[in-house]
Amino acid sequence: MQEADFDFYSSQNQPPVLEDYNAFVSNRILKDAAHAYGADWIHPQAVKFGAAMGSSAMQQAGFLANKYTPVLKTHDRFGNRLDLVEFHPAYHEMMDVSISAGVHAIAWTTDKYGGYLAHSVLSYLKQQIDEGTSCPLTMTFAAVPSLRINPEIADTWLPLVLSDKYDPRPIPWYDKNGLTFGMAMTEPQGGSDVRTNTTIAAPAGGGIYYLTGRKWFCSAPMSDAFLVLAQTSGGLSCFLVPRFTPDGIKNKLYFQRLKDKLGNRSNASGEVEFHGAWAQLVGEEGRGVANIMEMVRHTRLDCAVGSAATLQRALAEAVHHCSYRQAFGETLINQPLMRNVLADLALESIGATVLAMPCRTSSPPTLFV
Ligand SMILES: Cc1cc2nc3c(=O)[nH]c(=O)nc-3n(C[C@H](O)[C@H](O)[C@H](O)COP(=O)(O)OP(=O)(O)OC[C@H]3O[C@@H](n4cnc5c(N)ncnc54)[C@H](O)[C@@H]3O)c2cc1C
Incomplete structure (x- = not known):
């Protein structure tokens, strides 16, 4: 081969980026969980949110927010205390989309059966693009039962906590x-x-x-x-x-x-x-x-959902990669040993998803039927 024929600028036998897919529609187990536990009504919202979370724009936001990490600003130029944290715009974009979709609030604002599961479905979709923003979302969600302990605090704070507006202004x-x-x-x-x-x-x-x-x-x-x-x-x-x-x-x-x-x-x-x-x-x-603990236990249940979501994202990437990549004359997904590996990963992901999806609307939520 002459140097002029050598292709330095494109890679062969590499998969396309996994993006612009619907993270809900493509996940049968998640749809079945919503159905089995009585929260079918979340489908239209989950389809919309699943498309947003699978979009290239949100995938990119997840990467950017983790590459350009938060910075603490303790003081202004003149020595006054600020105690603010600066984030990349991608962080705010993910917060905005998630709060508008009610990830933090739907469990408490719906009067339908399965509110807690609906929250878990949306959280599961959200966690697949970025775990970090899921922390303030779950903290805000989980604070509600603790705030309700004090009626005066609940009356004053909950309308704004359960709002569908993201407002990062200090x-x-x-x-x-x-x-x-x-x-x-x-x-x-x-x-x-x-x-x-x-x-x-x-x-x-x-x-x-x-x-x-x-x-x-x-x-x-x-x-x-x-x-x-x-x-x-x-x-x-x-x-x-x-x-x-x-x-x-x-x-x-x-x-x-x-x-x-x-x-x-x-x-x-x-x-x-x-x-x-x-x-x-x-x-x-x-x-x-x-x-x-009213707050803590709700954050920890969300941790189970988040871990299952991370497994699912890893599985989706692995299956996608193996569906395109060829080795030894065959697409990897058709190689028997690789199929075993993917099947193992799928079992882990399915098991984690089914275990993480709580099945009751009323407090306290339980993980098992
Ligand atoms: C990313 C991140 C975010 C966090 N966010 C918050 C937050 O928002 N608010 C907050 O208050 N804290 C937060 N924490 C702190 C978290 O709650 C503590 O890390 C946790 O309570 C463990 O405390 P420790 O790390 O000091 O470990 P230790 O309490 O010193 O425990 C050390 C080890 O001993 C084990 N251990 C502890 N007690 C027992 C026991 N009784 N029996 C057997 N083993 C035991 C633990 O499992 C651990 O392996 C966060 C931590 C992390 C990593």
Whole structure:
């Protein structure tokens, strides 16, 4: 072959990019799960959302948000505290599409049977393009049962939490069109053992406290408000800590740094300090773990859905690749040993999907029938 004949600019025997497919329509197990657990009504919405999630635009957004990761801006040019997180526009695009579709809200806003499953179906589709944005979505979704513990908080906050508007502006929550929530329990000295928390809450009357302490983990630090554990004279208690106080002043919570994580990179996870931060008690003093667990367990059920979704995306990529790639004179998908590998992957994916799809609408959701 002459150099002039050599093709440097295109690759042979490589698959086309897997994009512009419908992530719901192409997934029989997911459709069957929606049917089996009584949430057929989600189909039209899931078809629309599945097309959006399989589109090349959203696939690209997932890549970009993970390549250009969040940056913490602690101060402005003149030394004033900001405590903001800057994201690539692709991150905001994914949040906007997901909140408009009701990923965070549908479980709580529908009056139909199967709301929790409908949420899981939409989350499963969403997680296949990016896990990171799924953190603030699931935190916001999962905060609802904890916020409902306190009727005054529920009346004030839930209409904006359940809104279908994504509003990332860092302004007082009551001036916004939609809100997101984060969560801060873990401290350096205790990890899972939150009984060792040292963050303290000083009562100021009327259910209002001022928090002082440090958290080792605060998910979604750009959120409008956080559920936080702190010690009171009655024991460990759960507090709502907004980014702005009810007077519209920046609350005294200060983000120190973002975690440098192996995965989940499009998502910001931060360390935060409270220097007398304004906080509202959610339930009773001493019931902090029980109160925040209402939120935690819902995030963890979403983790099961997210893991199943990641498996499904990997399976789809593997089957797609093997449907085009040839080796030893045959398309890989027709090679017996490769078929065994793909069948194993498919079984894992199907099993995870069926196990992750909860089957009840009412709280508490269960994973098994
Ligand atoms: C990406 C990410 C996001 C996070 N987001 C948040 C958040 O939003 N808010 C928040 O508060 N925290 C968050 N966390 C922190 C998370 O809750 C803690 O990492 C978790 O509680 C474990 O604490 P630890 O890492 O300090 O481990 P440790 O508690 O020190 O545990 C170390 C090991 O011991 C095991 N272990 C612990 N207790 C027991 C026991 N009783 N019996 C047997 N084994 C045990 C654990 O499984 C682990 O393997 C996040 C963590 C990560 C990685």
